[in-house]
Amino acid sequence: MSTQNIPFNPAPLRDQFPALQLKVNGETAVFLDGPGGTQSPQSVIDAMSGYLAYGSSNLGGPFRTSRHAGQVVQSAREAMADLLNARRPEEISFGQNMTSLTFSFSRALARTWQPGDEIIVTRLDHDANISPWLMAAADRGVTVRWLDLEPSDATMRLDQLPGLLNEKTRLLAITAASNAVGSITDLKTAVSLAHTAGALVYVDAVHYTPHGLVDVQAIDCDFLVCSVYKFFGPHTGVLYGKFDLMESLTAYKVRPASNHAPGKWETGTQSFESLAGVTAAVNYLAAIGQGKTRREQLEHAMSLTNSYEMMLSRRFLAGATAVPGLKIYGITDIERLAERTPTFAVSLDGYTPAQVAAYLGEQGIFVWDGHYYAIAVMERLGLLDKGGLVRIGFAHYNTAAEVDRVLASLTDLANKR
Ligand SMILES: Cc1ncc(COP(=O)(O)O)c(C=O)c1O
Incomplete structure (x- = not known):
């Protein structure tokens, strides 16, 4: 069978x-x-308390608990790379939650925008994928265009996207699925249209991830965010970004911290106990299915x-x-x-x-x-x-x-x- x-x-x-x-x-x-x-x-709860019981430490120390914390972070990156189908674990960054990651990332991305540029946000999105971009656009003198929803069935009006895109469009911020009405976006079409116009695409997959398989390579989005507490894990946000693109941007960082992957987009000390829970949440999901990898x-x-x-x-x-x-x-x-x-x-x-x-x-x-x-x-x-x-x-x-x-x-x- x-x-x-x-x-x-x-x-x-x-x-x-x-x-x-x-x-x-x-x-x-x-x-x-x-x-x-x-x-x-229980496996997520055990992983989180297990991390604290083993011995907590910050990263980079020449002793066992610090090496263990490093392994916990690496395992979580590998787990999320598998869940999102990233090309490599270094494309995964962690943060407090999706909202905080989006606010800090939008500030970094907006540094590449010029006055007169344009971005597109949508009416189907959660405000965490709207307000950070509105504020970044206001800071940089960038025009915001809105992609509408169809009120009769509360779905994205992707047919209107070509009319909003032009050579000045720098970004499309778009949801994978609405956290209010459940409508799923045809992301492959949206990304392909945006890329043809030369715009980058930032996907909010917070609501979609517990319900469908995310495949960042198939979608070909440039960035994607999700939140592990929406798929049976702890309160941690996840940011995916194409490796070369992420390396080309400058993150807001304190001086000694590295502006390179991995960890480029992670500020301060991460919640390592949560990251132990991230791996356990992905493993919980994986154990529902069968396969070689x-x-x-x-x-x-x-x-x-x-x-x-x-x-x-x-x-x-x-x-x-x-x-x-x-x-x-x-x-x-x-x-x-x-x-x-x-x-x-x-x-x-x-x-x-x-x-x-x-x-x-x-x-x-x-x-x-x-x-x-x-x-x-x-x-x-x-x-x-x-x-x-x-x-x-x-x-x-x-x-x-x-x-x-x-x-x-x-x-x-x-x-x-
Ligand atoms: C679709 C969607 N986007 C973003 C968020 C914000 O996520 P976070 O709580 O991780 O900031 C939520 C939270 O409900 C959401 O449902």
Whole structure:
């Protein structure tokens, strides 16, 4: 039997997550807050505490714990290079989170811009891939152009991209998937159009990474960022950049620190315990699949979890039609599930998003309400001043029974009107 046909069973994986055993009012909690941050398996927790227990040290000392810290950093770089399919581990940098990495990197990249240059940001993006670029553009006298979203299904208007690109465009900052409505961007098309015009591409893959296989070589993006706490690991941000391009830029650094890879984009002391957790998170994902190399395992694992998540999406979409007054913003066509993650932004007639989230929270069902920093999305949908939407986000550790439970709770609330 081909490994592609092995069915995915979340039960043994769920057992690895201590947090998923949490009870609220005697019932097992339902974690549908993954787009805001996922839970961690025991292996990640052990790796992090194991690092601290072994003996913590800074880098570069002539003694065992310092050499160990160096190995922890190198292993994390190798793990992330496998997850993103970077050509080499030196293309991977770590930082506090995606937002901080983007603010510091945008400042360095903007030094190459001239007044009159142009950049493009999108309305489908989280503000962490918008504001840093708006501020950098303002500093350098650079014009900002906006790529719109299509409000009817909350997808990127890539058809408008050619009209925004020209010989002055220096950068396209674009999301791989929306953390609000789940729409996935056709990155290969976006990157190819941008490159043809001579622009670089900075991809925000924070929301996409837990749901699909990232392949920076196939996408051919110049830079890509993600956050390990969104895929079962600790609170650490990751920046990928093409090696030669990264070397050609000047990072803001203190004087003795190297302005070369690896470590060029890492300021101060990293959270080594988190980096131990990064490797464990990638290994957790890899162990879901089979293959000769870790990358092959990851490819297989992500195809399994992706198909399983689509099953959860189908079930949610089918059940949602029976909930009175429930409206889903974004792609609802089950023939188009490959174009979305299992993240659903919804409203319920007669209730504010905050009321819906609070009601579900009382039932032990954890969801977010508001804009989740996808300010431009909510503004474009006309919902920013109306409390945004309720976000129900599934991950591969969720079950069909949990889909049914959130639908049942929404139905109960709808029927109380
Ligand atoms: C799509 C997206 N981009 C960026 C961010 C910001 O990531 P971080 O918390 O690592 O700064 C988030 C966080 O929710 C996100 O969902």
